[in-house]
Amino acid sequence: MYPLNTRLINIVQESPSTRTFFFDRYFDANAGQFLMVWVHGVDEIPMTLSYNSGITVQKVGDATSRLFKMEKGDTIGLRGPFGNGFTLPKKSDKILLVAGGLGAAPLAPLAEYSFKNGVDVTTILGARSSTELIFGKRFSSAGDLYITTDDGTSGTCGFVTDILTNLNLSDYDRIYTCGPEVMLGCIFNMLQDEKYVLEKTEFNLHRYFKCGIGVCGACCIDPKGLRVCKDGPVFKGTELIDSEFGEYKRDASGKKVNI
Amino acid sequence: MVAKKALYPHPKNPVILASGIMGTTGASLTRMAYNGAGAVITKSIGPVPKKGHPNPTMIELENGFLNAMGLPNPSYTEFVQEIENAKNNTSVPIIASVFAGDKEGFVKVAEELSSANPDGFELNVSCPHAEGYGATIGCDSCLVEEITASVCDIIDVPVWVKLTPNVTNIVDIGKAAERGGADAVVAINTVKGMSIDINTGYPILGNRYGGLSGRAIRPIAVKCVYDLYASLDIPVVGVGGVSCWQDAVEMVMAGASAVQVGSAVSQSLDVFKSISSGIEDYLYTNGYSTIDEIVGFSHKMG
Numbered sequence: 001m002y003p004l005n006t007r008l009i010n011i012v013q014e015s016p017s018t019r020t021f022f023f024d025r026y027f028d029a030n031a032g033q034f035l036m037v038w039v040h041g042v043d044e045i046p047m048t049l050s051y052n053s054g055i056t057v058q059k060v061g062d063a064t065s066r067l068f069k070m071e072k073g074d075t076i077g078l079r080g081p082f083g084n085g086f087t088l089p090k091k092s093d094k095i096l097l098v099a100g101g102l103g104a105a106p107l108a109p110l111a112e113y114s115f116k117n118g119v120d121v122t123t124i125l126g127a128r129s130s131t132e133l134i135f136g137k138r139f140s141s142a143g144d145l146y147i148t149t150d151d152g153t154s155g156t157c158g159f160v161t162d163i164l165t166n167l168n169l170s171d172y173d174r175i176y177t178c179g180p181e182v183m184l185g186c187i188f189n190m191l192q193d194e195k196y197v198l199e200k201t202e203f204n205l206h207r208y209f210k211c212g213i214g215v216c217g218a219c220c221i222d223p224k225g226l227r228v229c230k231d232g233p234v235f236k237g238t239e240l241i242d243s244e245f246g247e248y249k250r251d252a253s254g255k256k257v258n259i
Numbered sequence: 260m261v262a263k264k265a266l267y268p269h270p271k272n273p274v275i276l277a278s279g280i281m282g283t284t285g286a287s288l289t290r291m292a293y294n295g296a297g298a299v300i301t302k303s304i305g306p307v308p309k310k311g312h313p314n315p316t317m318i319e320l321e322n323g324f325l326n327a328m329g330l331p332n333p334s335y336t337e338f339v340q341e342i343e344n345a346k347n348n349t350s351v352p353i354i355a356s357v358f359a360g361d362k363e364g365f366v367k368v369a370e371e372l373s374s375a376n377p378d379g380f381e382l383n384v385s386c387p388h389a390e391g392y393g394a395t396i397g398c399d400s401c402l403v404e405e406i407t408a409s410v411c412d413i414i415d416v417p418v419w420v421k422l423t424p425n426v427t428n429i430v431d432i433g434k435a436a437e438r439g440g441a442d443a444v445v446a447i448n449t450v451k452g453m454s455i456d457i458n459t460g461y462p463i464l465g466n467r468y469g470g471l472s473g474r475a476i477r478p479i480a481v482k483c484v485y486d487l488y489a490s491l492d493i494p495v496v497g498v499g500g501v502s503c504w505q506d507a508v509e510m511v512m513a514g515a516s517a518v519q520v521g522s523a524v525s526q527s528l529d530v531f532k533s534i535s536s537g538i539e540d541y542l543y544t545n546g547y548s549t550i551d552e553i554v555g556f557s558h559k560m561g
């Protein structure tokens with residue numbers, strides 16, 4: 001597909017470093033699917049759909065900084081939605097969402113979908129500090145919410161894993177996680193010994209994307225050569241056993257870099 | 260018809276993974292082998308690490324794909340372990356694709372990658388969108404002959420040379436490769452192309468222009484393979500727009516001893532299995548025992 005020229009219709013500051021960009025185009029997508037967002041003249045970068053018509057962006061480099069300079073009425077090019085998205089829960093399932101920082105972006109639409117469909121939702125939402133917490137309202141309207149911050153400015157002082165250890169994970173039919181890979185790696189290590197828990201846990205991964213459509217191989221993870229852009233970005237915990245996940249990734253040239 | 264020699268020792272399945280598709284890691288190459296590729300070619304590897312062009316680097320068009328990856332690769336220093344990894348995990352031939360800006364560069368990269376014992380080399384003198392590399396060399400028959408000869412000198416496994424269609428006469432370049440000692444030529448790399456976003460006027464690819472692949476280029480590839488087969492004594496490997504067994508048989512009848520599949524991997528990773536079993540059925544149904552009996556068949560038919 002050609003990039004679809006799309007107009008920004010609203011921009012919302014979510015935290016000091018993140019903004020949601022709403023656009024005049026609706027994507028019928030599963031939570032966890034992503035778009036390739038073309039910032040004209042700069043770059044094209046992967047972004048999770050945090051709404052059917054919106055993406056939530058953290059300013060980290062060239063393309064995201066250019067996006068932050070944009071105003072209502074400006075246009076971007078969008079390709080997608082791509083990737084698999086999360087396995088949707090069934091009515092009357094009990095699910096646990098674990099979101100760290102921007103990891104809330106794909107999980108908030110999943111929380112809303114689940115609530116609408118009669119699923120029992122519990123969320124653990126973590127961030128560095130209270131100002132960096134995003135989508136707290138979207139999660140709390142969908143069910144129970146535990147908040148953690150690294151500096152204790154909101155909720156429990158500590159990490160999402162501190163809450164996770166105190167929950168009885170056999171209570172949940174499905175567990176969904178998204179956040180920095182170091183955090184996901186900690187969760188994975190916690191659950192690794194209990195294969196039945198890993199089996200029902202899904203991890204949303206990030207790798208460097210070029211084509212975004214499963215052809216170039218830039219985003220492949222060892223040792224099975226799974227493509228994060230096409231076979232993922234959501235993987236079952238059991239698919240990640242003995243993989244590079246949590247250890248290393250590849251940069252734009254294909255060189256390994258440690259997590 | 261001229262008898263062409265084998266492409267690599269013990270060829271079994273003539274459907275090969277093309278360079279630059281799922282060829283960035285040992286694991287991705289192994290996965291393609293498990294999915295039925297008869298041999299796999301690595302991403303083109305160069306003398307120094309390259310991040311490649313900025314995105315968008317690949318888009319799908321009506322009838323194919325346009326890409327300008329810009330030869331991203333971690334250089335031979337990192338890639339030796341990827342080839343070793345693939346060699347340890349699959350028995351299909353692993354062919355190392357090499358690019359560089361000059362003869363010395365090609366020799367250096369091939370020599371260094373040899374330590375991982377690839378089953379063959381493919382010299383990429385045909386990438387249409389990396390300044391100073393690829394097709395800039397592939398348009399010059401003297402350079403192609405010289406580079407091919409220097410690599411063949413130091414390498415004892417088969418060396419293939421991959422040609423660009425973006426020249427006036429591809430046969431001239433094919434002959435240069437043959438004179439240089441190539442064991443086969445591979446045709447074709449992508450066809451120069453460009454696409455513009457009419458809403459903004461921006462060329463879509465980060466590099467502005469790139470190379471067209473997929474269905475749209477198949478007739479171009481078939482003609483190149485046909486012409487090369489007619490004029491060369493070494494085997495021709497056909498690549499460009501092959502997405503089903505009928506396309507592969509067409510390429511073979513034009514003169515290809517084997518075919519490579521690139522863009523069609525986007526449909527399904529099972530494409531290798533379906534093409535190779537389709538070829539087998541075709542041979543059986545028509546009373547042939549090996550593919551060699553139909554290589555270049557259309558040259559006899561007027």
Ligand SMILES: Cc1cc2nc3c(=O)[nH]c(=O)nc-3n(C[C@H](O)[C@H](O)[C@H](O)COP(=O)(O)OP(=O)(O)OC[C@H]3O[C@@H](n4cnc5c(N)ncnc54)[C@H](O)[C@@H]3O)c2cc1C
Pocket residue numbers: 034043044045046047048049055056057058059060061062063064065102105205206207208209210233314
């Ligand atoms: C599936 C997926 C979903 C994502 N969803 C979101 C999201 O919802 N919100 C958000 O803010 N960020 C998201 N990201 C990360 C986002 O793509 C990067 O932050 C963005 O590309 C940075 O671009 P830049 O030009 O501003 O930074 P740069 O200066 O180019 O790079 C900074 C860092 O960003 C990452 N990055 C740059 N280019 C790419 C690329 N083509 N593919 C992957 N990573 C890249 C690299 O880690 C790099 O080190 C997602 C990434 C993936 C893979």
Ligand SMILES: Cc1cc2nc3c(=O)[nH]c(=O)nc-3n(C[C@H](O)[C@H](O)[C@H](O)COP(=O)(O)O)c2cc1C
Pocket residue numbers: 215216277278279280302303317324326328330356383386421447448449471472473474476498499500501519520521522523
């Ligand atoms: C994304 C992409 C990357 C490619 N990278 C390389 C490369 O590194 N080296 C090379 O020799 N050819 C490269 N090619 C060209 C292919 O190997 C092949 O020659 C071309 O795509 C035509 O075949 P197809 O129509 O089956 O894709 C690339 C093609 C694509 C689509």
Ligand code: FES
Pocket residue numbers: 208209210211212213214215216217218219220227228229230
């Ligand atoms: S980014 Fe090209 S295969 Fe995933």
